[in-house]
Amino acid sequence: MEQIRRTKVVELLQLEDFETTVNVKGWVRTRRGNKQVNFVALNDGSTIHNIQIVIDLGKFDDELLKPITTGACINVNGTYVESQGKGQKGEILAKEIEVFGTADPATYPLQKKGHSLEFLREIAHLRPRTNTFGAILRIRHHMAYAIHKYFNDKGFFYFHSPIITASDCEGAGSMFQATTLDLNNVPRDEFGEVNFKDDFFGKQANLTVSGQLEGELGAMSLGAIYTFGPTFRAENSNTPRHLAEFWMIEPEVAFNDVNDNMDLAEDFLKYLIAYALENCKDDIEFLNEMFDKELIERLKFVLSNDFVRLTYTEGVDILEKSGEKFEFPVYWGADLQSEHERYLVEKHFKRPVILTDYPKEIKSFYMKQNEDGKTVRGMDVLFPKIGEIIGGSERESDYDKLMKRVDELGMNVDPIWWYIESRKFGTAPHSGFGLGFERLILFVTGMANIRDVIPFPRTPNNVEF
Ligand code: 4AD
Numbered sequence: 001m002e003q004i005r006r007t008k009v010v011e012l013l014q015l016e017d018f019e020t021t022v023n024v025k026g027w028v029r030t031r032r033g034n035k036q037v038n039f040v041a042l043n044d045g046s047t048i049h050n051i052q053i054v055i056d057l058g059k060f061d062d063e064l065l066k067p068i069t070t071g072a073c074i075n076v077n078g079t080y081v082e083s084q085g086k087g088q089k090g091e092i093l094a095k096e097i098e099v100f101g102t103a104d105p106a107t108y109p110l111q112k113k114g115h116s117l118e119f120l121r122e123i124a125h126l127r128p129r130t131n132t133f134g135a136i137l138r139i140r141h142h143m144a145y146a147i148h149k150y151f152n153d154k155g156f157f158y159f160h161s162p163i164i165t166a167s168d169c170e171g172a173g174s175m176f177q178a179t180t181l182d183l184n185n186v187p188r189d190e191f192g193e194v195n196f197k198d199d200f201f202g203k204q205a206n207l208t209v210s211g212q213l214e215g216e217l218g219a220m221s222l223g224a225i226y227t228f229g230p231t232f233r234a235e236n237s238n239t240p241r242h243l244a245e246f247w248m249i250e251p252e253v254a255f256n257d258v259n260d261n262m263d264l265a266e267d268f269l270k271y272l273i274a275y276a277l278e279n280c281k282d283d284i285e286f287l288n289e290m291f292d293k294e295l296i297e298r299l300k301f302v303l304s305n306d307f308v309r310l311t312y313t314e315g316v317d318i319l320e321k322s323g324e325k326f327e328f329p330v331y332w333g334a335d336l337q338s339e340h341e342r343y344l345v346e347k348h349f350k351r352p353v354i355l356t357d358y359p360k361e362i363k364s365f366y367m368k369q370n371e372d373g374k375t376v377r378g379m380d381v382l383f384p385k386i387g388e389i390i391g392g393s394e395r396e397s398d399y400d401k402l403m404k405r406v407d408e409l410g411m412n413v414d415p416i417w418w419y420i421e422s423r424k425f426g427t428a429p430h431s432g433f434g435l436g437f438e439r440l441i442l443f444v445t446g447m448a449n450i451r452d453v454i455p456f457p458r459t460p461n462n463v464e465f
């Protein structure tokens, strides 16, 4: 075949230069036609749209054309011409074709359109080839880029918190251990306890549940940082909103109080949604059409409305008076469930809500304690269809108060001595939050299950691929 520089489909679809010779490579979506001419819809992942390859059967050997079936990968040289048909500007009249890889119609699972999302999860190695997952994964990319752009433009520094740690930031104890000990022959000390002195790090280590504690140290030196990395939670929650491995974005800012923190969270989310609407138009329109007819409307609605801000106490009061039958009881002190959060957002206020000042018992040890001795300066951002999308707080910057709380909770200071010590040396007010990246992608794509917005989801009993 003649060597011609490859043009991506996304660029071809913009091309006005008809009658030029081009090369395109991609995967066959469909092939149809008659005895004289065939039409192949080719997709290379660069856009949701396909380019049409027109094949004059008289000009090619039958044997060469036979394996050009759905799923096959082909390399095509041809003339880019103005399209005769509707729905596309241009198409390619094939001059030379090479088959890179065949896909046996008897076994290639993505033959017909309209597979269920459940089925596609079982073939996660192939589902990025579908329109739906192509769209989701492109949006995911653009959102990751927009996150870096947002913070970079605002003077935040990307801070790399460790993946392996010895501490438990959220104190929930739902950690995956990181060990090189032989599990069939675990060394034990004189009390029969596992002897971590013999382990790789000489102490118990785990995969991080959050980069926040280290991120705070970044903020207390660089001023404003953000982390963006994988986090791990061994909670046995099989819900459409929980993953065992998810990505989290955690900004942390010196001198910000909880109100500044809420302003940042709202501005950040609106920036990302506006970015998606502007830069992922084709993919969002496709998802709006196929899965969620209110998607675009919902995204625009969030952009054009202020988030409601109220305290946990006020929120619980509204829920108690709502007369709504909830599966989980609601009372002051209860940890709010997604049904409660969604009631406030979808039924009561009909817009995003930020709840603040939660009871200290249901929040982590590091949150700034309020004067009342009962509540802490936490803030959760609640979104339609999602519930909690962001969790954050102003941090307790006072050494004595922090130590008192650590003692009350009976926490072991050994793995976090360095964090506590930071309150002794130039402590300052500071705040931050964590945005669950997949929850953001759920919102922006309108998908209903978090397993469908990450290439290879990890959930209880599932680590395939
Ligand atoms: O509310 P979380 O647990 O807060 C923290 O980890 C803090 N250290 C963040 C901070 O202040 N820097 O988690 C933050 C967000 C949640 O609001 C949710 O969007 C997401 O992370 N999240 C999960 N996403 C998917 N699967 C899970 N199992 C998640 N757990 C939390």
Ligand code: MG
Pocket: 388, 390, 391
């Ligand atoms: Mg939370």
